[in-house]
Amino acid sequence: xxxxxxxxxxxxxxxxxxxxxxxxxxxxxxxxxxxxxxxxxxxxxxxx
Amino acid sequence: xxxxxxxxxxxxxxxxxxxxxxxxxxxxxxxxxxxxxxxxxxxxxxxxxxxxxxxxxxxxxxxxxxxxxxxxxxxxxxxxxxxxxxxxxxxxxxxxxxxxxxxxxxxxxxxxxxxxxxxxxxxxxxxxxxxxxxxxxxxxxxxxxxxxxxxxxxxxxxxxxxxxxxxxxxxxxxxxxxxxxxxxxxxxxxxxxxxxxxxxxxxxxxxxxxxxxxxxxxxxxxxx
Amino acid sequence: xxxxxxxxxxxxxxxxxxxxxxxxxxxxxxxxxxxxxxxxxxxxxxxxxxxxxxxxxxxxxxxxxxxxxxxxxxxxxxxxxxxxxxxxxxxxxxxxxxxxxxxxxxxxxxxxxxxxxxxxxxxxxxxxxxxxxxxxxxxxxxxxxxxxxxxxxxxxxxxxxxxxxxxxxxxxxxxxxxxxxxxxxxxxxxxxxxxxxxxxxxxxxxxxxxxxxxxxxxxxxxxxxxxxxxxxxxxxxxxxxxxxxxxxxxxxxxxxxxxxxxxxxxxxxxxxxxxxxxxxxxxxxxxxxxxxxxxxxxxxxxxxxxxxxxxxxxxxxxxxxxxxxxxxxxxxxxxxxxxxxxxxxxxxxxxxxxxxxxxxxxxxxxxxxxxxxxxxxxxxxxxxxxxxxxxxxxxxxxxxxxxxxxxxxxxxxxxxxxxxxxxxxxxxxxxxxxxxxxxxxxxxxx
Numbered sequence: 001x002x003x004x005x006x007x008x009x010x011x012x013x014x015x016x017x018x019x020x021x022x023x024x025x026x027x028x029x030x031x032x033x034x035x036x037x038x039x040x041x042x043x044x045x046x047x048x
Numbered sequence: 049x050x051x052x053x054x055x056x057x058x059x060x061x062x063x064x065x066x067x068x069x070x071x072x073x074x075x076x077x078x079x080x081x082x083x084x085x086x087x088x089x090x091x092x093x094x095x096x097x098x099x100x101x102x103x104x105x106x107x108x109x110x111x112x113x114x115x116x117x118x119x120x121x122x123x124x125x126x127x128x129x130x131x132x133x134x135x136x137x138x139x140x141x142x143x144x145x146x147x148x149x150x151x152x153x154x155x156x157x158x159x160x161x162x163x164x165x166x167x168x169x170x171x172x173x174x175x176x177x178x179x180x181x182x183x184x185x186x187x188x189x190x191x192x193x194x195x196x197x198x199x200x201x202x203x204x205x206x207x208x209x210x211x212x213x214x215x216x217x218x219x220x221x222x223x224x225x226x227x228x229x230x231x232x233x234x235x236x237x238x239x240x241x242x243x244x245x246x247x248x249x250x251x252x253x254x255x256x257x258x259x260x261x262x263x264x265x266x267x268x269x270x271x272x
Numbered sequence: 273x274x275x276x277x278x279x280x281x282x283x284x285x286x287x288x289x290x291x292x293x294x295x296x297x298x299x300x301x302x303x304x305x306x307x308x309x310x311x312x313x314x315x316x317x318x319x320x321x322x323x324x325x326x327x328x329x330x331x332x333x334x335x336x337x338x339x340x341x342x343x344x345x346x347x348x349x350x351x352x353x354x355x356x357x358x359x360x361x362x363x364x365x366x367x368x369x370x371x372x373x374x375x376x377x378x379x380x381x382x383x384x385x386x387x388x389x390x391x392x393x394x395x396x397x398x399x400x401x402x403x404x405x406x407x408x409x410x411x412x413x414x415x416x417x418x419x420x421x422x423x424x425x426x427x428x429x430x431x432x433x434x435x436x437x438x439x440x441x442x443x444x445x446x447x448x449x450x451x452x453x454x455x456x457x458x459x460x461x462x463x464x465x466x467x468x469x470x471x472x473x474x475x476x477x478x479x480x481x482x483x484x485x486x487x488x489x490x491x492x493x494x495x496x497x498x499x500x501x502x503x504x505x506x507x508x509x510x511x512x513x514x515x516x517x518x519x520x521x522x523x524x525x526x527x528x529x530x531x532x533x534x535x536x537x538x539x540x541x542x543x544x545x546x547x548x549x550x551x552x553x554x555x556x557x558x559x560x561x562x563x564x565x566x567x568x569x570x571x572x573x574x575x576x577x578x579x580x581x582x583x584x585x586x587x588x589x590x591x592x593x594x595x596x597x598x599x600x601x602x603x604x605x606x607x608x609x610x611x612x613x614x615x616x617x618x619x620x621x622x623x624x625x626x627x628x629x630x631x632x633x634x635x636x637x638x639x640x641x642x643x644x645x646x647x648x649x650x651x652x653x654x655x656x657x658x659x660x661x662x663x664x665x666x667x668x669x670x671x672x673x674x675x676x677x678x679x680x681x682x683x684x685x686x687x688x689x690x691x692x693x694x695x696x697x698x699x700x701x702x703x704x705x706x707x708x709x710x711x712x713x714x715x716x717x718x
Contacts, residue, residue, distance in 0.1 A: 002504075002505060004505045004509075004690075005505055005508050005509065005512070008505075008509045008512060008513075008686055008687075009512055011683070011686060012512055012513060012516040012683050013516075015516070015679050015682045015683050016516055016519065016520060016679070018679070018682075019520055019523075019675055019676070019679045020523075022672070022675050023523075023527065023670055023671050023675070024559075024560065025560045025622075025623050026558070026560045026561045026562040026622055026623055026624070026669070026670050026671075026672075027560075027562075027622045027623045027672075028562070028620070028622055028672035028674050028675050029674075029678075030672070030674045031562065031620045031621060031622035031623075031672070032594050032595070032596070032619040032620060032621070033563075033565075033581065033583075033592055033593055033594025033595075033619060033620065033621030033622070034592065034593070034594075034621065034622065034623070035590065035591070035592050035593075035623075036582075036591045036592060036593040098304075098305065098324065099285075099288050099304050099305065100304050100305020100306070101284065101286065101302075101303060101304050101305055101306070101378045102305055102378070103378050103379045126322065129308055129322075129437055129438045130306070130308045130322060130436060130437065130438075131305070131322065133305075150306075151306060151381065151382060151397070151436050152306070152376075152380065152381020152382045153381060153397070153399055181464065181465055181466060182466055193401045195401075195465065195466070196464065196465045198464075225399070225400070225401050226400065226401060227400050227401050227402065227403045227412075228400060229399055229400050231399075248399035248400070251379065251380075259379065260283075260284055261283035261284065262283055262284050262285075262286050262378050263283045263284065263285050263286045264286040265286060265353075265377065265378055265379065266353065267379070268352075268377075268379040268380065269351075271379070
């Protein structure tokens with residue numbers, strides 16, 4: 001196996017790893033929404 | 049049935065292995081001998097063979113087409129630009145063939161009666177015309193190309209031979225070559241035309257035993 | 273019958289010594305019996321050795337050139353030991369010069385070690401004649417060759433050592449070449465014969481290991497039969513990349529998709545004031561998930577709806593925000609009727625941790641006045657009679673399809689790079705051919 005093939009295989013593994021990592025965090029660079037500062041005040045019932 | 053007879057010149061023991069091979073050169077005094085029903089006569093003297101590093105030698109054995117053979121004779125030919133060897137092979141079934149050795153390439157050839165050859169170009173050459181290298185020729189439905197055509201002269205001989213090979217014997221020799229390794233040779237002199245057909249072989253595929261040892265060179269892996 | 277191992281004669285000597293009639297130096301013949309001409313290594317004179325009386329053919333009085341591989345060097349190539357016995361410098365009428373070393377082994381015959389601009393090949397004379405497939409293509413056994421050079425003429429410029437023909441400085445042959453990846457077929461013809469040689473491309477490392485030559489010279493443009501260093505890798509790489517992407521695809525099919533969480537349909541006020549509704553509660557079970565929010569406004573026409581989403585964790589009051597807008601416009605102009613935008617809008621929120629959430633949707637409807645008559649008093653699509661509503665649907669998932677495409681792009685990028693390098697190499701290689709399609713060929717040797 002030439003050096004190039006080896007490094008490309010490593011690269012593919014890396015990309016796969018990144019993909020799985022993004023899946024474990026359910027993350028995408030294209031997502032519109034994200035965490036915001038904690039809102040002042042309460043929303044919704046906080047107790048039954 | 050091997051025949052052992054004394055050399056008429058020096059008395060040494062000479063052997064004739066086949067009735068088809070009545071000529072030979074005495075290994076000791078280099079007399080050219082011919083055997084007939086009345087005995088052995090000397091017909092001339094063979095020139096000494098020049099030094100060479102051919103891997104083939106008399107006594108070498110091998111196999112081709114599932115038949116074993118032994119190298120029993122050699123004729124050395126020369127032309128203006130070089131020389132080559134033709135080794136006589138005797139098969140275990142009594143047949144014989146020639147192994148032409150030039151520039152490290154080997155042609156295995158069986159004699160074939162020229163009367164049966166119908167190719168016009170070759171018949172023209174047999175009648176005395178020149179052969180043109182590069183001409184395409186069809187032989188038995190196979191395409192061959194004339195590879196070269198040259199005047200050759202016999203230099204020396206040794207061992208057992210089907211004919212007497214006197215030094216100085218001149219021939220016109222034409223080699224043909226095909227696309228799968230097939231080859232053929234036509235030789236004519238003032239009296240007759242002989243024709244040989246066969247193929248290129250490598251020394252390895254002959255499974256040789258008894259290759260000549262050459263100082264400083266390891267015997268190849270294909271030699272037993 | 274003689275036994276095979278009867279008294280063994282001593283091994284034949286490997287070389288025959290003779291004296292150069294030009295300078296008196298001792299010359300050793302290593303291929304005695306085959307060698308026809310030998311150029312004395314001391315004075316360069318060419319000697320005819322077909323006769324026991326060694327004849328002087330051409331007298332030279334020059335010191336032998338310094339060879340990269342000196343005569344007499346032995347090296348092992350492809351499992352066979354070879355001795356360098358001859359050396360030639362040839363050229364196309366003095367230009368594009370190259371070197372040829374004649375290799376010899378009494379049990380294997382002759383080979384040529386050819387050096388063109390630093391690229392090495394191992395040549396062997398053919399015992400077969402090639403078959404003509406077409407004007408451009410030849411076949412020898414299972415291999416096909418494409419015409420590369422035509423109408424060439426090679427001349428001998430310098431000779432050293434032994435040769436099996438009457439080599440002479442200045443002798444010329446007509447040449448033509450055909451190439452395939454890794455091997456080249458060369459045809460040489462003069463008045464009396466035609467010979468074919470198959471030259472196999474040798475990696476520099478192999479020649480360095482066998483004969484100790486310097487390997488570091490960069491060969492450019494590539495030799496006609498030089499294999500592209502990227503070609504083989506590209507094919508393996510493509511298979512690797514395809515396999516890796518297939519794994520990701522399988523994973524995406526298994527774990528992709530979204531699950532429905534909540535939905536609701538809400539009225540839109542005709543006066544366009546900001547409204548707020550809450551969907552939920554929704555429990556998000558996974559450690560992290562993506563939340564996809566889709567809003568549909570079926571009656572939307574020439575207006576837009578702002579949507580501010582806030583996903584609030586009941587326990588921690590952590591807020592995740594997103595903004596979306598559904599907008600749609602239509603009209604007609606000189607080109608005919610046109611529409612722009614869409615009645616739906618989808619946004620997503622990434623990396624939402626587990627918890628119980630309420631989705632607060634603050635929405636405000638707007639009318640686009642645009643090019644319309646300002647005197648229009650109707651509320652357009654927001655009119656009560658139109659029953660404008662907004663439907664909000666919330667789904668949760670794990671994978672983003674866009675990530676799959678990003679992964680594909682990342683995995684393909686090195687392959688694309690390799691492909692560009694490969695095509696660049698092949699173009700440079702093919703441009704050297706006499707049959708290159710581009711007209712700008714400076715290889716004419718007139």
